[in-house]
Amino acid sequence: MTARGLARTFRARRGRTVEEVTAVAGVDIDVAAGELVGFLGPNGAGKTTTLRMLTTLLAPTAGTATVAGHDLRTDPAGVRRRIGYVGQSGGAGPDCRVRDELELQARLYGLSAAEAAGRAADLLGSFDLGEAGSRVVQTLSGGQRRRLDIAMGLVHRPPLLFLDEPSTGLDPQSRANLWEHISRLHAEHGTTLFLTTHYLDEADALCDRILVIDRGRIVAAGTPDELKRRVSGDLVVVGADSPEVVARLATDLPGEQPAVDGSTVRFRTPDGAGVLPALLRGMDAAGVAALSVEVRRPSLDDVFLTLTGRTLRDAEADVPDPAAAPVGAAR
Amino acid sequence: MTTTWLIFRRSLRQSLRNPAWVLIGVFQPLIYLALFGPLLIPVVQNTPGFPPGDAWQVFVPALVVQQVVFGTLFVGFGLISEYRAGVIDRMRVTPASRSALLLGRSLKDVVVLVLQSVLLVLISLPFGLRAPLGGVLLALVLIAVAGLAMSAASYALALRLKSEEALGPVFNTFGLPLLLLSGVLLPMSVAPDWLYAISRANPFVHIVDAERALFRGDLGDPSVLIGAGVTAALVVLCLTWGIRTFHRESA
Ligand SMILES: Nc1ncnc2c1ncn2[C@@H]1O[C@H](COP(=O)(O)OP(=O)(O)O)[C@@H](O)[C@H]1O
Ligand SMILES: [Mg+2]
Numbered sequence: 350m351t352a353r354g355l356a357r358t359f360r361a362r363r364g365r366t367v368e369e370v371t372a373v374a375g376v377d378i379d380v381a382a383g384e385l386v387g388f389l390g391p392n393g394a395g396k397t398t399t400l401r402m403l404t405t406l407l408a409p410t411a412g413t414a415t416v417a418g419h420d421l422r423t424d425p426a427g428v429r430r431r432i433g434y435v436g437q438s439g440g441a442g443p444d445c446r447v448r449d450e451l452e453l454q455a456r457l458y459g460l461s462a463a464e465a466a467g468r469a470a471d472l473l474g475s476f477d478l479g480e481a482g483s484r485v486v487q488t489l490s491g492g493q494r495r496r497l498d499i500a501m502g503l504v505h506r507p508p509l510l511f512l513d514e515p516s517t518g519l520d521p522q523s524r525a526n527l528w529e530h531i532s533r534l535h536a537e538h539g540t541t542l543f544l545t546t547h548y549l550d551e552a553d554a555l556c557d558r559i560l561v562i563d564r565g566r567i568v569a570a571g572t573p574d575e576l577k578r579r580v581s582g583d584l585v586v587v588g589a590d591s592p593e594v595v596a597r598l599a600t601d602l603p604g605e606q607p608a609v610d611g612s613t614v615r616f617r618t619p620d621g622a623g624v625l626p627a628l629l630r631g632m633d634a635a636g637v638a639a640l641s642v643e644v645r646r647p648s649l650d651d652v653f654l655t656l657t658g659r660t661l662r663d664a665e666a667d668v669p670d671p672a673a674a675p676v677g678a679a680r
Numbered sequence: 681m682t683t684t685w686l687i688f689r690r691s692l693r694q695s696l697r698n699p700a701w702v703l704i705g706v707f708q709p710l711i712y713l714a715l716f717g718p719l720l721i722p723v724v725q726n727t728p729g730f731p732p733g734d735a736w737q738v739f740v741p742a743l744v745v746q747q748v749v750f751g752t753l754f755v756g757f758g759l760i761s762e763y764r765a766g767v768i769d770r771m772r773v774t775p776a777s778r779s780a781l782l783l784g785r786s787l788k789d790v791v792v793l794v795l796q797s798v799l800l801v802l803i804s805l806p807f808g809l810r811a812p813l814g815g816v817l818l819a820l821v822l823i824a825v826a827g828l829a830m831s832a833a834s835y836a837l838a839l840r841l842k843s844e845e846a847l848g849p850v851f852n853t854f855g856l857p858l859l860l861l862s863g864v865l866l867p868m869s870v871a872p873d874w875l876y877a878i879s880r881a882n883p884f885v886h887i888v889d890a891e892r893a894l895f896r897g898d899l900g901d902p903s904v905l906i907g908a909g910v911t912a913a914l915v916v917l918c919l920t921w922g923i924r925t926f927h928r929e930s931a
Contacts, residue, residue, distance in 0.1 A: 430775050436769050436770060439766045440766040440767055442767050444698070453690055458775065501770065
């Protein structure tokens with residue numbers, strides 16, 4: 350999948366005036382076959398809008414894209430056949446039966462009734478929905494519901510699957526369970542996955558590579574480790590009976606100047622684990638005993654803060670009002 | 681074709697899971713039949729300008745049309761909740777034909793409407809309705825086509841507005857005048873000239889006129905041809921609009 354300059358503006362009414370809202374301000378995306386790529390950003394960053402463009406649901410205002418080998422603009426039907434999409438709000442009819450929805454989805458992709466029934470049975474099994482098949486969708490738990498949504502996106506065995514906020518609204522246990530399913534799908538079937546999330550831990554735990562989006566622009570890209578390394582380095586926290594000696598030793602190490610707080614010394618350095626032996630030797634030589642030593646890898650929260658000057662939490666707080674009534678699509 | 685059938689079947693299953701709604705749809709006209717119909721009997725006999733036929737032949741066909749406006753027109757609400765659940769997007773990312781996504785749903789609405797109308801006609805028999813079978817069958821065909829039009833229009837509007845809060849007022853604003861100006865309760869033939877003139881612009885007035893002629897068995901009446909023409913135009917217009925809306929991005 351390759352996207353160049355993909356952009357989308359909406360016209361939204363705000364009180365009496367109609368204003369243009371730029372949801373996505375031109376993004377370039379490259380995803381190779383077999384990758385598991387995360388699209389990370391706060392609410393309102395433009396993740397859903399980007400996904401809806403890439404899945405032919407929304408016409409881009411500008412830009413081009415090739416998705417699963419087909420051109421988005423000239424061959425949307427070709428794109429549709431080769432991709433699966435699991436929307437933010439799911440997709441199963443609340444008052445429909447689970448198996449009916451799975452089979453219908455398969456038939457919409459052109460499978461025969463017998464094939465559809467087979468696929469539905471397979472998917473119910475592999476997503477632990479065995480007994481839920483004849484239940485009505487709205488009686489499912491949140492986790493089951495989400496697994497059904499993903500199963501529906503896979504009925505035609507697409508080589509590329511889009512997932513919009515797969516674990517939002519789930520309890521921690523269902524989340525962990527869903528991550529397992531996603532990882533397994535990726536590992537066993539080699540499905541290329543492109544998922545959006547506003548959870549740092551999710552991007553960190555699942556993805557090979559992350560694109561960070563903020564206010565409709567991609568502000569960073571890389572593996573979780575690359576992003577973390579590039580931005581702030583590791584946080585080293587040393588507790589010692591003579592912190593000032595530790596601080597003096599740490600001043601000579603690459604990275605930020607150390608800060609002393611009571612008996613603990615903190616400093617950031619590109620490779621925390623790498624500098625520890627030398628530091629500890631120095632402390633030993635000076636006769637200082639270490640009470641505690643901790644190396645903390647930077648979180649994606651740190652990354653986001655460095656990239657945008659805001660923490661993810663702050664960014665969530667200043668999303669423009671999503672209730673602004675859409676008037677129609679600007680072309 | 682297959683897709684239309686698949687969507688139709690899904691939609692029908694949803695209705696069958698909540699059969700109460702089909703009955704509730706018949707309940708309102710039933711109330712009119714029981715509590716308003718008897719009032720019409722002396723009015724029909726004593727008012728000059730009333731269309732030919734007895735009170736039931738005037739009133740029942742009108743109630744059937746009323747079901748189209750107050751029943752089928754509201755199917756859009758169901759579509760909005762499906763849209764919110766992501767159902768429409770999920771179907772639109774498949775290669776399925778967009779017109780089939782609309783037609784399957786609308787044809788289910790037509791089936792429900794025809795069932796309700798048959799039920800209404802049957803219930804009207806003990807009240808005193810007498811109508812020729814051929815005429816009633818033709819009347820049902822006309823109702824089915826008008827229902828297809830209303831259902832498509834309702835879905836198109838729902839998919840464009842995407843919120844119950846926006847859809848409700850539109851229906852209320854247009855539904856009531858549309859209904860009053862269609863001569864459902866009292867025929868427009870008793871209206872003053874200016875009101876009569878306005879009502880001619882309402883497609884439903886022609887459909888009601890045609891239905892009444894058919895229930896009388898007066899198949900040669902010019903109003904039948906006019907009603908059929910108006911209904912045909914309406915269905916072409918509404919289906920085109922509906923299919924275009926389903927084709928368009930549902931941004
Ligand atoms: N249909 C629409 N009409 C107007 N504005 C919209 C519409 N859809 C999204 N937006 C706006 O575009 C921005 C990005 O939205 P979205 O892509 O849903 O963000 P995310 O998925 O990252 O939370 C938001 O500011 C949102 O309010
Ligand atoms: Mg979103």
